[in-house]
Amino acid sequence: MSSTAYFFQQFINALSLGSIYALVTIGLAMVFSILRLINFAHGDLMMIGSYAILMLFNAGLPVWTAILAGVAISGITGIIMERLCYRPLRGSAEMNTLLTSFAVVVLLENGAVLFFGPNTQPFGILNFIQPTLAVGSLLISKIDAITVVLTLAILILTALFIKKTTLGISMRAVADDLTASQLVGIPLNRVIVSAFFIGSLFAGLAGLLWSARAGKIFPLMGFIPVVKAFVAAVIGGFGSIPGAVIGGYVLGFAEVFFVALLPPDFQGYRDAFVFVLLIIILLVRPQGILGAKAMERRI
């Protein structure tokens, strides 16, 4: 394999990893921008979506129906989560809501262990898609190709939604100024619920893609992606949706090339590197790559 081909192969790896990160991050950023809530349970929505898809499929539903229904279940779980756990806490300290989301993680993950069992389960329902496409000396797995295309499509749709629809503009308005948006009559609850729902749909979809790549699901599968998405969100500028996308890709590329370019003894330090990067970004450019407003200290 030539070094250019090597580079391109790693590039493709990074692109598909980055796509999934981007997809998870958008949902996280959407909720954060509106509520200033870092929802660590977002990753568990991926888990719930994946399990739902698998169970519905095993119950005999056609693949695509199972996928649609599973993703919808993930969305609905997001709404329930908001209603039961986060709405009662609205307006309380950021730290409290952050901790609440951790508690929700404990709740959902242990619940999943109880209901689904702790064991890893194979997730092969997309295996009928032939594994690889050969492009010259490059091999592109079809799941990767689908991931990238699907993510890009969703990103474009989301951008249009946010830009053009009243609900999308309302979300940006609420993110911009919560008080003023209430004063102009934006129905806050509806906007928040919508943000949770859409974000959770994306999480469900990301769960599907993530599980299809890994070929397996397990109850604790959500934590690593959500932590990564969270880093991606900070890199991109928390709350900014285009930033979330960029952050996702930056992280995907950083991770892949960190492993690709360094000797094996250092590969293990990948996550440390990711977080050093995060801390540096927080210090140097707390608003992230695309974050517009600097954090102003109000006196």
Next chain:
Amino acid sequence: MQKKISIAILAIATVFLLAFSGPVGADTVKIGVIENLTGSMASLDQPSLNGVKLALKEINDAGGVLGKKVEIIVRDGKSDPATLATVVEEILGKGVSALTGLSDTTMVLAAAPAAQRMGVSFVSSGATSPSLPDEVGDCLFLEPFGDNVQAAAAAEYAYNDLGAKSVWVLYDKAMDYTYLLQRYFCDRFGGLGGAIISKATYQTGDTDFRAQITSLKSKKTLPDILFISSGPDEIGTIVKQVRDMGIKIPIVGGDGYDTPLLAKVAGPAAATDIYFTTHVALDSKGTKAFVENYNKMFGHPPENGFAALGYDAFKLIVNAVKNANSADPKAVKTALAATQGFKGVTGTINYPKGIRVPQKSVTIIKVDGGKFIFEKEVMPSEIPAP
């Protein structure tokens, strides 16, 4: 306020005391089972517990031991060393004859010292570090063979039978088992004259191994085999991604492969040309009954090799109780140490004098089109020191 709090504390303390002072029956043989039923280790330890439960049922159906029923006291260690260290004390307080469970070295090291202090033997059902018994003391027994044995077997099989002269190694840095396995493998493979081209690592929980695989692909000369040292949860994904990236080189590994997940996650097309060492061929005659009974009891075949290990470890203890003709922990320990020719599902266990790692032959399984096929039994000619 203060009053409410003090009342609450009193109430909690009372309940606390009552909760653990139930009557203890003396007409059963009690064996403690510690497993991580929740948390990161649960996928190894739950099957192990199922194995124990199956063994228990069989033993009690056959009349128990020493004329008494056998009773298990199960505690969840939550994959957390502090919890393990606590529950082991709790179980020891209930007068058990011996303990079993746990599939990870670190977890055993958190739980077993308390048993050692009390002189109660602990048979590790799944941890395979050969130095474990020396680290804990004379109460700790391994049910499976040590990693050095299976790694040496894999190396000899790869070098002699597969004719491999060079290897690329990928291993999980976060686990004791995966680290030791590849180290012993490299020791023996190098000793035979094989070349280690390079090593790459990942961490438990990773789901993306393409960066590592792509760097393998970029090597000027590809190795004859890949030695991938992985636990049961990652191996399917790794195989899938290796094959997806167009690498058809044979893959060799250890008993972590012994799970249906390997074939199911990777798919039958990818799960081909894979060879691994393990304790038992689940499709062989000797194990057929075990698999069937397991299926009957739990509604599905054993999730992985740990089910059989848990089953054997428990039977091993009961066997020792029978041999000792006593449920006294000291006697059971002596009997365990003297175990000879105990036939389990996972092979025949002999503990040579002073050595509490069994000398067992290693089974080599070949995976072809997702099917596990018994290849051969190997007793390595040379075993790296623990």
Next chain:
Amino acid sequence: MHSGRQAGYTFMALGLFFLGIYLLSAYGNHYYQRVGNLMMIYVILTVSLNLSSGIMGISSLGQIGFMAIGAYVAAILTLPPGLKERWLTGLPHWMHSIQTGLLPAMLLAGLLAAVVAFLVGIVILRLQGVFAAVATLGFLIIVKVIAENWMTVTRGGRGLSALPAYTNLWWTSTAAVVTIYAVWRILKSPHGRSMIAVREHDLAAQSVGINAPKIRLLAFVISAFFTGIAGALWANLIGVVSPGSFYLWLTLLIIIMMVVGGMGSVTGSVISAVGFTILLELLRGFENKIAMYGISYIIFAVVFLLMIIFRPEGIMGDREFSWRNVRRIIPLP
């Protein structure tokens, strides 16, 4: 009330406490002793976290990182020399032959944790609120990754085992009492007032001459010191340290203990750490009885959720225990 009399009560209470410790270590079974030890360690962790998070107001998710540092330092120091030579080839030679007792190990563990806190704090404490939370979470993960990868010093994912079981109830309870006393004294000193002032209003505090970054760093470092000590006690109690032991679950556990006890209340932290240790054991007992493993953590999470929704200030708010209040309820001499 006369302060001499209060001191008298306090000494009597301490006497009773240590009498209890004596009875438990002499006559209690190992299980109760083990729970007692963990309880005391949780008290240290919660009270010291309260100093930096509750009293000082630093949103830290990285506290357990300092515990990990303390635990590893103590583990390396107390590991038998033979094993040290075999496993820890990355250590300087002179260290191979050293095996210390618990006290020096504890103190060095605390000191090293404090030094790391100092260095980390200079960088991270410039951030506030959730951003500080994120950065400290990053610190925790970095510590874990280093512990997993620095094979020649930490032995990687396999961890350090066969540590001498030095820790007993006397050590843990004394360390807990010392921690409570120290944090209490700091709370009642000019430093403590400055900490609360900075927490309540950073800028106003600076306008009356408080060096806010410095006082934040001070709280962070002291808190890390005691957390490091708790790590050392933990290491020599459990006998094995591994990277996975000091991670999210423990982080969440002590934060929840602190929040439920009341951010800023030392008393609350003590009550909550003691209460939760018992609650978790009870829940575990319940879970074992019904054989639904995992239900205890679910109940635990629900308890926390209900608490944060209906009583977000915790059991004690930021109030403290005082003999004056006790006397209102129970007639003391």
Next chain:
Amino acid sequence: MNINAISISFGGVKALDDYHLNLAPSRILGVIGPNGAGKTTLFNLITGFIRPDSGHIYFGDEEITHWEPHRIARKGISRSFQNICLFNRLSVIDNVIVGCQIRQHPSLLSALFKTPGFKRNEKKLRDSARRLLSVFGLEKQSDQRAMSLSYGDQRRLEIARALAARPKLLMIDEPAAGMNPRETEDLLALILKLRIEFDLTIILIEHNMNLVMPLCETIQVLNYGRLVAEGTPAEIQQNPEVIDAYLGDENDIASHGS
């Protein structure tokens, strides 16, 4: 106090432009101007919360332009805030004690071991805080939390805390905001009393002319970050530019209206 031509801008908008100040000791300066004119920005610049883009600030003979806020405070400049910034969950007396302890550097060890020196020191702090509270008529509330005080009491407590730091220069931001005329009169008397008792130089931001006019010896008028006028209260009241910018021109509607 001496300020040379400081300027600062936020996002392209000049918040303060070419501002000068020369204030002799023991004087009272009033700064007035419409909201958003840059008054509070001026306070934040002097107390070090924000740094000027250009210019210099001297206090006594030292340049304090780039000092940290706490260092400036220790040098002898105290302030109150426009929207009350108390340490809400500290008791009233502790709020003042925090101000009192500005010049102390007790060691942590003395606190840990509760040395006699530490106890003496605590008693001294408490006594002086109590004395200060009685000046402000807050001694009865000293054990309450600051957040439970009434609005007027909170304003007074904020000044008390600022004074506890024994400043040479006291900067008060809208002390009479939200006070009724009677309370305002009391405040006027209080400030005059404090000035003599503590030998203070005072800079005051205030909208309430009932306070500004009788209290201040000099008045500066800011508008759009620019210094529009400076002079005695009488001069300011006559200044047409000031009337136009701040007090409002009665003819505006007539001349521009529909």
Next chain:
Amino acid sequence: MILQVTDLEVFYGNIQALHGISFNVEEGETVTIIGSNGAGKSTTLLTIAGLLKPGKGEIKYLGTSTKTLPADRIVRRGISLCPEGRRIFSSLTVYENLIMGAVQRRDRKKIRADVKWVLSLFPDLNSRLDQAGGTLSGGQQQMLAIGRSLMSRPKLLILDEPSLGLAPVLVNQIFNVIATLKNDGTTVLLVEQNARRALEIADRGYVIETGRITMEGSSTFLKSNDQVKSAYLGG
């Protein structure tokens, strides 16, 4: 009577911000509330808009209580508060800001017509429709804020300090628009620090001090009142 506030008390935690405020606004009237900073003006307005919950007292709008309604329902009923400090959506374009003002409405055609109408009131905004709100000057932001409030076609328009921090020319422009609205028959409740200007334009006024109404009357009466003069008119 379009708005009637009776004995309104509001608390922030333990602190009482309003000590029983009563006032009313008649249909078509322009009423002003004057008072110094911290007197409770904004608190009163935010409570009417449904953002703060009243402790005691009653708020009646067109005869029915709005005390328990959420903010968006109050807007739908026809009360629109243009908040102090403009609070436009700085990352949204001018056009989007205006659209958000009409978020409760479903009549797309009329909304488009109303955008035109608002732009005719504030011609400055015309050329800046696609510009982000945050890039506007202070005066333009204030116009946008008022325009946004008008987009809900309120029966009662509440303006909180519309002239704050604006240059005299712009202040004039803002007051001219208020005058226009008034002539068109819109009911306006105006809170101002620039008491002189407020009293020029209003029919009646209330003086609020430390959470209490201390004076009320026609604008002419208040303007000539010595106390008001000395405290708020700088005379």
